[in-house]
Amino acid sequence: MDAFFAAIEQHDFPEYRGKPLVVGADPKGGTGRGVVSTCSYEARQYGIHSAMPIREAWRRCPGAIYVFPRGKRYAQVSQQVMALLENFSPDIEQLSIDEAFLDISTSYKIFGSPEKLALDLKKRIYDQIELTASIGIAPNKFVAKIASDLEKPDGLVIVQEGTVKEFLFPLSISRLWGVGKKTLPRLKRLGINTIGDLAKYSRDELYAKFGQAGLHFYRLANGIDARGVEGAIRAKSISKEVTFDTDQSDDDIILNTLRYLCNELAREMRRKNYRGRTITLKIRLEDFSTFTRSRSLDTFVNHFDDLWQNIVELYRQFNRREKVRLVGAGVAHLERGAGQLDLFADTPEVSDKVDEVMDVIREKFGEDAITRASMLDNRHDSQWIRD
Numbered sequence: 253m254d255a256f257f258a259a260i261e262q263h264d265f266p267e268y269r270g271k272p273l274v275v276g277a278d279p280k281g282g283t284g285r286g287v288v289s290t291c292s293y294e295a296r297q298y299g300i301h302s303a304m305p306i307r308e309a310w311r312r313c314p315g316a317i318y319v320f321p322r323g324k325r326y327a328q329v330s331q332q333v334m335a336l337l338e339n340f341s342p343d344i345e346q347l348s349i350d351e352a353f354l355d356i357s358t359s360y361k362i363f364g365s366p367e368k369l370a371l372d373l374k375k376r377i378y379d380q381i382e383l384t385a386s387i388g389i390a391p392n393k394f395v396a397k398i399a400s401d402l403e404k405p406d407g408l409v410i411v412q413e414g415t416v417k418e419f420l421f422p423l424s425i426s427r428l429w430g431v432g433k434k435t436l437p438r439l440k441r442l443g444i445n446t447i448g449d450l451a452k453y454s455r456d457e458l459y460a461k462f463g464q465a466g467l468h469f470y471r472l473a474n475g476i477d478a479r480g481v482e483g484a485i486r487a488k489s490i491s492k493e494v495t496f497d498t499d500q501s502d503d504d505i506i507l508n509t510l511r512y513l514c515n516e517l518a519r520e521m522r523r524k525n526y527r528g529r530t531i532t533l534k535i536r537l538e539d540f541s542t543f544t545r546s547r548s549l550d551t552f553v554n555h556f557d558d559l560w561q562n563i564v565e566l567y568r569q570f571n572r573r574e575k576v577r578l579v580g581a582g583v584a585h586l587e588r589g590a591g592q593l594d595l596f597a598d599t600p601e602v603s604d605k606v607d608e609v610m611d612v613i614r615e616k617f618g619e620d621a622i623t624r625a626s627m628l629d630n631r632h633d634s635q636w637i638r639d
Contacts (some may be wrong), residue, residue, distance in 0.1 A: 253333060254405035256291040256350035256385045260329055263382055268292075270315035274300060277495070279310035279318050281524045282555045285577075286495050289321050293405060324348075332381055340373050345481045353393055355481040391416060392477035398427055416475035423449025428472055430465060433497075447473050458502055486584050490526060491534070493580025499538040501575045512565060513581040514559040527552035531559060533566040534580035545570055552587055559583065 253259065257275040262268045262270065267399050272295035277286025286340025288304045298313040309316070332350045337344050340363075343355035356369055363369035370387045377385050386407035395416055399409035411419045425431055425446055442461075443451050450458075451473040458466030471477065497548045500506055510533075532546040545566040553559065563581050 253350040254291055254386055255296075257290045257321060257326055257330075258295070259383050260320075260326055262292060264325070268317055270294065272313050273300060274306075274309050274313075274318050275314050275321050276309070276318070278304040278320070279306045282307050282310040282314065284310070285497065291316075315594075320566075329381065329383070333377060333385075334382075336376055336380065339376070340369055343481045343483065345483060353396070353481045356389075367408070367410060370410075374408065381395075384586060385570070392475070393479055393481070394429065394472055394477040395419065395475060397429075398423065401427075417448075417451070420473070420475055421446060421451060423447050427448060428469065428470075430468055431568055435462075435465070447520075485550075489532075489582055489584035489586065490517065490521060490528070491532070491580055491582030492520075493578060495578045496576065499575035499577050506576055506579060507564065507567065507578055510563050510581060511560060513579070514563055515556050517581050517583065518554060518556040518614075520558055521554040521583065521586075524587055526583075527554040528583035528586045529553070530584040531562040531566070532580075532582040532584060533563055533570070534578070534582065535567075535570060535576060536578035537572065537574040538577050539574060540577070541574075543570065545611070548585070548589070554583075 254373055258273050261273060261275060271292070272346060273292040274288055274295050275290050276288040278284050278599045284306045286306050287303055288300060288306060288309050290302050291300045291309070291337040294524060295309075295316050298316070300309045300312055300316070301372040305317075310318075323512070326349060333350075334344070334346055335429050337352055338356060341356050341359040345353040347353060354368060360366045360369045363372055366389050370389060374387060378381060384406040386400050386404045388396040388401070388409050388411070390396040390399050391413050399411050400407070404408050422448060425444055426436060428447060428450070431439065439445075445451075450469060453461075453470070455467065458470045460466070462469060486616050494509060494513065496505075498508075524598070529550075530546055530548045532544055534542065534544050536542045547562060547566065549558075549562070559581065
């Protein structure tokens with residue numbers, strides 16, 4: 253989908269259309285903290301992009317419209333889009349909230365050609381949801397992904413079998429999966445500026461220079477990607493984090509924030525029917541240095557008490573002198589369903605029952621119908637910037 257969050261805002265609020273729009277944290281007149289989530293194409297003309305500090309976005313375009321993300325609305329539209337995709341192929345792998353792979357190697361015949369299928373899909377999305385999508389079609393996932401990015405918005409790029417190297421070689425090396433801020437300078441020092449430059453190196457040469465990553469680079473630079481479309485992809489982790497409006501040294505404020513995050517994290521896990529067994533604390537200090545601390549449990553959990561107990565212990569073990577800019581809580585090694593039960597347990601834990609009853613009450617009477625007493629101090633959370 254094209255500039256998905258911003259496009260939804262411009263759809264829902266017509267007065268935003270044709271104007272620079274930034275979805276993310278409050279810029280507060282250029283002194284705000286947090287980052288850009290996404291922005292409209294009009295804002296991108298000012299050099300604004302995702303993950304840019306919000307104060308830098310403000311510096312580049314103070315006249316833009318700045319709005320907070322509306323996660324529930326974006327998820328609702330995402331579900332509509334993914335449901336439409338099922339009309340074009342049974343083999344779908346959702347990559348993120350606004351992106352998916354389809355295997356159309358057989359289903360395209362119903363539509364006449366891959367191009368006809370893509371055009372019909374784009375039209376269906378626009379007619380029913382009034383948003384635009386960009387599509388890349390290629391012999392493998394890596395090339396299709398790159399193709400989908402090249403002519404945004406509302407693009408369609410088709411890479412035929414036998415033309416993959418011709419397509420890839422002129423492209424910037426920064427488009428190669430796995431080439432990040434640390435690897436890119438190393439490649440450029442070797443005179444590697446395009447994917448074609450990288451493809452000139454042998455497999456052994458790249459392994460000698462980059463280890464296992466070199467084998468990955470060799471395959472992709474030569475257009476080799478044997479992965480199939482894997483169907484419904486399972487999340488690897490779920491996390492929540494907030495940035496403080498001002499850097500914090502007060503343990504009470506930090507722990508209250510972590511308590512809130514654990515509560516929200518547990519709710520999302522139960523809502524999505526996930527349990528996990530690796531719990532992670534994330535801390536970013538005032539100098540932007542970032543640390544994570546994790547522990548793996550013997551059982552799978554998704555209730556507040558389990559998350560909170562472990563997060564508190566991880567925090568207590570973390571020695572710091574600097575103030576804290578951001579905290580986060582996450583759970584990894586997820587599985588769907590109720591998890592492995594204790595065969596010798598007579599009844600669920602009281603805390604589990606409490607969580608489940610609270611879920612039912614919120615579902616019936618609204619988000620603010622009930623909360624934990626310990627969370628009352630967090631109802632007015634103006635000291636946070638949600639990330």
